[in-house]
Amino acid sequence: MTRIVRTVAELREQVRAWKAAGEQVGLIPTMGALHDGHLSLVRLAQTKVKRTVASVFVNPKQFAPHEDFDAYPRGETRDAQLLESAGCDLLFAPNAAEMYPQGFSTTINLTGVSEPLEGAARPQFFGGVATVVTKLLIQAEPDIAVFGEKDYQQLQVIRRVTRDLDLPVEIVGAPTARAEDGLALSSRNAYLSTEERAAAVALPNAMKAAIAAVQAGERVETAEAAGKAALEAAGFRQVDYFDFRDADDLSRLGPDALPSGARPRLLAAAWLGKTRLIDNMGA
Ligand code: PAF
Secondary structure, three states: OOEEEOOHHHHHHHHHHHHHOOOOEEEEEEOOOOOHHHHHHHHHHHHHOOEEEEEEOOOHHHOOOOOOOOOOOOOHHHHHHHHHHOOOOEEEOOOHHHHOOOOOOOOOOOOHHHOOOHHHHOOOHHHHHHHHHHHHHHHHOOOEEEEEHHHHHHHHHHHHHHHHOOOOOEEEEEOOOEOOOOOEOOHHHHHOOHHHHHHHOHHHHHHHHHHHHHHOOOOHHHHHHHHHHHHHHOOOOEEEEEEEEEOOOOOEOOOOOOOOOOOEEEEEEEEEOOEEEEEEEEO
16 A cells, blocks of 8 residues: 655655655645546656655645635545555645644745736635645655646746745646546536536636637637636536636736737636636647
8 A cells, every 4th residue: 555654754754765765756735535637647747756755635724714625525545545556655644733733823925926816716725825835845855746737826826936935846737637528627526416517518618619719819808708608608607717818927818819929828717506616728
């Protein structure tokens, strides 16, 4: 079985032993409820380094009080089995007291890339993510850390933090894993009813249509409005954003046709019943 450690001391001891033996180490931070998307991150890490460490920690600091921290799916035995099947070497599964001991007072906050989109919809979110990811990178001292492009803004935020704080790690982005119909894999897809799951495919479909439209010269604003209307017609009750943004700094593109040389990324978040789905695609 994949070995499980629960303390920073045990984690560091193992990682330092590997490094002393000349083996590079990759970290895959997760909140558990693992699916094929997470396992694809492990497999990508294995193509670059000898040893892989997955962390599973449902981070309370990135959930607002009204959000789904309590309901978030958990299952360590299943997660450990999946990591074992993917050939992951170590599972770091700390409890909340190990990560945030009594008196914990530090938060990593950023400006810029963390502010629009998810940052506007979930004001506490990126502070919580940046804090826990910075801790994990300092705790594990990996050579690389792999994050899914599914959470594209999170990936850009983590790139910014590691650059700003000179953390000695290479951040690797991994392509979004999708179900056969195109829906991005997400632990939160488990919340969807059968009917909602069938309707959810409207999200990637609306995004592909919007990208095809702007590539054919449509105005960005018009393509965004059509995408939102398509989602509402498919039963989404609220669209938080459906925006073409610069792929690097996530500044707004449009309202007119894309200028040549633009590096657009379409990012979307929308509610289907009680479930908030996010997705993004290069355009
Ligand atoms: O993407 C996630 O699962 C989480 O935001 C992360 C990066 C593990 C931090 O808690």
